[in-house]
Amino acid sequence: MKNYDLFIGVDVSKLKLDITGIDQDNAIHLKHCVIRNDAKEIKKYFRKMLKNQGKPMIVGFENTGVYSALIAFVLQELGIDYCQLPSLEISRSRGISRGKNDKIDALKIAQYLLSHRFKISLSTVTEIHLTEMRLLYTHREKIIKSISQYEKEFENTDFLPREIQKEILKSTNSILKSLHANLKKIEDRLGVILKEHAAMEKNFKLITSIPGIGKQTALYLMIVTKNFTAFKEARQVACYAGVAPFPYQSGSSINGRTKVNNLADKKLKSLLNMCALSANKYDIELKEYFQRKVGEGKNKMLVLNNIRNKLLARVFAVINRQEPYVNLRKYAA
Known part of the structure; x- marks a missing residue:
């Protein structure tokens, strides 16, 4: 991560952008201002800032879908480092607070950038x-x-x-x-x-070579992973999809069961569930695994969730090897 001198928070809404900047000492360096959420206006403002400031800067804003697309495109075009942040992450980082407005939100985003400057990852515009x-x-x-x-x-x-x-x-x-x-x-x-796009077509064919995974799941996986550039391993996607189990324990009084978290891409989770059901029916290896674990007394949904994770592991295996899935059971027989 570069050593930034200026941290700029932008609160994005449909019609306007609220902008505030702070320095490394958390002092206001860029007074609050409001500009229109328009490509021409955004470009004019940040070009002027690049000319006047002359300091390494990073811009942060919440990912609000289409409303934040314009500023992302402009910043990438101007070569300014920026980070699109999840709204939930920003709101939870504020701690106890009373009331809100766009001016305060812009400042909070700038302060978040400052306090998390060694952890945040820079964003890029999706192809x-x-x-x-x-x-x-x-x-x-x-x-x-x-x-x-x-x-x-x-x-x-x-x-x-x-x-x-x-x-x-x-x-x-x-x-x-x-x-x-x-x-x-x-x-x-x-x-x-x-x-x-030859690379995407090849990845699509590799994913659909896995028993249980169909065309729509393959397409959606490629979209959310940006053709497998946004995630490095299957466990990260499992966490994103809400199929990775997490413990719930604290001290000696709280010892809850390990379970999946509700913070997830529900669409991807739903698709993986359908894939797991299909694989459990048509993939002999996974079918035997399901029957064996249920026979041992494991909960059916727990075993089905394990199959979801196994399918994701297979997806990343074929993508990393760039070779289609091979059913070794055919050769073992």
């Missing part, structure tokens, strides 16, 4: 094709949810006269036809993006 994949995947999920909702309309056909539902069913069929057409376009575009 354009990965950002597009994330947006397409999210849109695909919305369409699938809409299809499921509209298909429920047909449940009423057995209980009400068809004349009453005629117009509703006609409209529903039209909407479903359009949704399915758009779903196919999105899936085709996702396939095109993979083909345009």
Whole structure:
């Protein structure tokens, strides 16, 4: 980590950015100001700052999705070090506090940067094709949810006269036809993006060579790991997905059971659960493992969670080796 002289906290909202800067002595070096959350305005402000300050600086702001995308792109373009921080991490670092406003939040982010300067990792803008994949995947999920909702309309056909539902069913069929057409376009575009990037296409094929892991799980894993550059090992992804167990113990009075944490990517956890169920059904090795552990008296969900972790370990194994999964049981037999 570089030795920074200026720590700048930015509170991001839809229309504006609140900015405050402090030095290494926690003294206000950059008075609070407000600028529009607009690429031109952000670029103008930080260019002026680079010209006037001339000091090593780092900028920190909460990851607010699309609202924080502009400042991230501008800072990377200008070559300014920055860090996107989880909102929960910032709020918990504040300790006991009463009330809040954007000015105070910007200062707290700057103070967080100062106090954690030896621990924080610099952020980079996600590659354009990965950002597009994330947006397409999210849109695909919305369409699938809409299809499921509209298909429920047909449940009423057995209980009400068809004349009453005629117009509703006609409209529903039209909407479903359009949704399915758009779903196919999105899936085709996702396939095109993979083909345009050889490294991603290869990783996709490697992941789907593992029994139990399907195309959608493989795509989502590549999106959240930024094509396996954001995480170094399977245990980190297991923690991110909420399938890594943690102890709950303190002194002699508190000795709770080891369990997974609720802070997780619930979508990834759900996908891994479906993969574990599929692998338990079709992968002989994991099926025997499940039956053996349950026979020993282990909780079924605990064993299933172990299978989720085993699948993640297999994913990182094939990615690191750059070779497809090999079922050794075939050769052992």
